[in-house]
Amino acid sequence: MAEISESLETDKSGPSISSSSLDLSKGRVLQFATFQSAVDEGFWRRLSALKLDKLQLDQSPISITGFYAPCSHAQVSNHLTLLAESLPTDPVEQSSSLEVSHGNRNRCPVPGILYNTNTLESFHALDKQSLLKMEAKKIWEDICSGKAENESAVLSRFLVISFADLKKWSFRYWFAFPALVLDPPAMLLDMRPASQWFSLEEGESISAACNEWRKSSITADVPFFLISISSNSIATVRPLRDWEICRGDGQKLLFGFYDPCHLPSNPGWPLRNFLALICSRWKMKKVHFLCYREKHGVADLGLSLVGEALISVPEGLKDPECVPKAVGWELHRGKLSSRCISLAESMDPTRLAISAADLNLKLMRWRTLPSLNLNILSTVKCLLLGAGTLGCQVARMLMAWGVRKITLLDSGRVAMSNPLRQSLYTFDDCLNGGDLKSIAAVRSLKRIFPAVEAEGVALMIPMPGHPVTIQETAKVLEDCVQLQNLITSHDVIFLLTDTRESRWLPTLLCSNFNKIVITAALGFDSYLVMRHGAGPIGSTANVKAEDTLIAGLDNISMVDVDGGRRLGCYFCNDVVAPIDSTSNRTLDQQCTVTRPGLAPIASALAVELLVGILHHPEGIHASGETADSTAGSSEQPLGILPHQVRGHLSQFSQMTLVGHSSNSCTACCSTVISEFRRRGMEFILQAINQPSYLEDLTGLTELMKSASSFQLDWDNESDDDVEI
Secondary structure (H helix, E strand, O other): OOOOOOOEEEOOOOOOOOHHHOOHHHOEEOEEEOOOEEEOHHHHHHHHHHHHHHHOOOOOOEEEEEEEOOOOEOOEOOOEEEOHHHOOOOHHHOOOOOOOOOOOOOOEEEEEEEEEEOOHHHHHHOOHHHHHHHHHHHHHHHHHHOHHHHOHHHHHOEEEEEEEEOOOOEEEEEEEEEEEOOOOOOEEEEEEEHHHHOOHHHHHHHHHHHHHHHHOOOOOOOOEEEEEEOOOOOEEEEOHHHHHHHOOOOOEEEEEEEOOOOOOOOOEOOHHHHHHHHHHHOOOOEEEEEEEOEEOOEEOOOOOEEEEEEOOOOHHHHOOOOOOOEEEEOEEOOEEOOEEEEOHHHHOHHHHHHHHHHHHHHHHHHOOOOOOOHHHHHHOEEEEEOOOHHHHHHHHHHHHOOOOEEEEEOOOEOOOOOOOOOOOOOHHHHOOOOOEHHHHHHHHHHHHOOOOEEEEEOOOOOOOOOOOOHHHHHHHHHHHHHHHHHHHOOOEEEEOOOOOHHHHHHHHHHHHHOOEEEEEEEOOOEEEEEEOOOOOEOOOOOOOHHHHHHOOOOOEOOEOOOOOEOEOOOOOOOOOOOOOOOOOOOHHHHOOOOOOOHHHHHHHHHHHHHHHHHHOOOHHHOOOOOOOOOOOOOOOOOOOOOOEEEEEOOOOEEEEEOOEOOOOOOOOOHHHHHHHHHHOHHHHHHHHHOOHHHHHHHOHHHHHHHHHHHOOOHHHOOOOOOOO
C-alpha cells in the first residue's frame, strides 16, 4: 500500500499549518485534511494484464472506482484505495457510470479516471493542470445539473496518472483529488466533538439514525446526506435529493458526510466540494456540518465533529459556465511529486506462482503445523523411477508439498492409452510415435509450475531375469553406472516402475548408499505403499560414487542404529529371486490393469510417507508404526509413520503393517550388499543373466529344498499380494 502523511489545506491552497494554530473562537479560515491514497498490489496486477492483453498501445482514459470509508480509529485516517476490482473488466466497452455493487458499508465507491501512458516521457509530459481542471469541471457540472444530489459520490471524483513499466514491474503514479476553491474561503466559527454539540436526547437519536442509514443496503455506501432534527429531538437521515423536505420550519439541519480524517479539529477533504454544492445550489450562507466517524462499526459522536461555518457564493460561481479554480494533486513527502513503486519480486509471474504455490503450506504453519520445515521440502532431491500412472501422480503431489527438485526416469514413449490415466500427458504427446515419457513429463511439470527444477532421463533399468548378449553388455554396464550416479545424487528414490524385477537394482543401490526409498505398487483393486528400511551398512555420505563398489566391508549389520531390527525392503518377503514377469504373458498380464482411482490414492500416500520421514527426528531409521500405535503419533505433528500401507478398494479398507528385514533378501541383506561391494559390476551382470545366482547366494535355494519336505508350493507363496 502507498500512503502519505497527513496535511492540511485551506480553500486558497495556502501553505499547510497545524490545527493548533487555529483560533476557532474568533473565526478562522476553514482548513481541510487532504485525502490520502492507497493502492493494493492487485490493482497493478490487473492493470498489467489489461495492458498486455487488451489496452496494448491504447492510452485512452479508463474509468475506475476508488473506495473509502468513514474514519474508524481515533489515530488513523482512512485512505481512498484502489483494488483489483477498481478496474473495469473490459476497458474498451466500459460505461461512464459507476458500475459497482452497492450496500457495502466498509467500501464507499467513488468514480475516478486513469490515464496510463506508454512511456515515462509521456507520463512527465502530461498537462497535469489541464487534467485537474477537466475533472473539476465534471464535478461542477454534476453540481449544477443536480446529478450530485442523486449520486453524491461524484463530489469526491478523483484522477490518477500512471506509467507501467512491465519489463521491470515498476509503476509510477500520481493521484489528484480535485477540490473546487471558494473565494472568499469558508470561515469556521466553531468546531467541537459531536457529543458536546447535541443534547443527550439529540445525540442518541442522531446515533440511532446514522446507524440505521449505515445498515441499509441502499444507503450504507452513500457518503453525503442530510440530518434533520425536529423540535422533539427526533433525528432523521435523508439523501441530498430530499433537500426541500428538510427545509421545514422548526427543524435543525446538518450536512453530513463520511469523514475519512481522524484529526480532532479538522474535517476531511470531501467537505470541500460539499460546501461548493451547498452554497451554489442551495444558496446557504451559514451551515452546520457533521463529520461522521465510527468506532467498532457504529456512530461515535465523541470522534465525530460538528462545525459551524460561513460560506458565500463567489460572483464567478453564479455563472454555470464558469468553472471554479481547483486544487488537489496529492503531496509526496511534503512536495508535489509522483510516486514510484517496484513490484518486481511479487509481480514476476514465476515468483507469483511460487508465492501462490507455497500459500497453503505457509498457512499450515500458522496454527496447524508450525513445525513444518519448508526448507527441507524445497531442497530435497527426488528421483522418480517410472513416469507412468504412479510417476505422474507422485510428481504432482511432490510439487503440492513444496518439493522443487524432481528427476523422472523412464525409457518408454507416450502411447495413445496413456493420457487418460497419466496426468502429465496429452494427446499431442502421443503423435508421431509418441514423445519420450520422461521428457514429456518434465515439459508438462514446467508448464504447470515454471519454478520446478525438473529433469527427464530416458534410461532402461537393467533387470535380473532379462539376460543380455555380449554385444549388449557394454551398454547395460553404462546404464548401471548412470543409474548409480543418479541415485547417489538424489536424496529420495521412488520405485514406481511396471515390474517387480525393474525394482531390484535400484533397491540394491539404495540399500548400499542408505537412501530413502518409497515404493508404490498397484493390483487391480489393491495397493501397497511402503518405505524401505535403512541399509545394512552405515552412512556412505563421504564416499564417492565411483569408489563405493570397492568400499570396505566393515560395519555391515542387520541391526538399525538404535539396536532394533531394520525395516524390510520391497523384496524382503520374497522366497524367490525376481525374474522376467512380462514374457509369455497375455496383454492384460503385461499391462497395468487397475481401477483408475488406485494410482491417485497410492501416490498421495507415498508422498505423505516421504513428508513424514523428512519431519521425523530419526528420519530413515524411524521404527514402523501402525494405526494402533500408542507411542509416536501424539509426539509427531504429522501423526504415525507406518512402514507399509496396504489398501483394498473393493472393501474400502486400509491396513498399516510392519515387516522387518530378511537375512535372505535378494536386494538388501548383508550378504548381497557385501558381494556387490566386492565384485561390483561383475556381480550385477551375473544376477541379470542368472536369476538362480541370487537364490543360491542368499540361501533361498537351500531354504526351498528344506521346505520341500513339507510339500509347500513356494512358487505360489508370497507375502506381497500386490503387483504392478
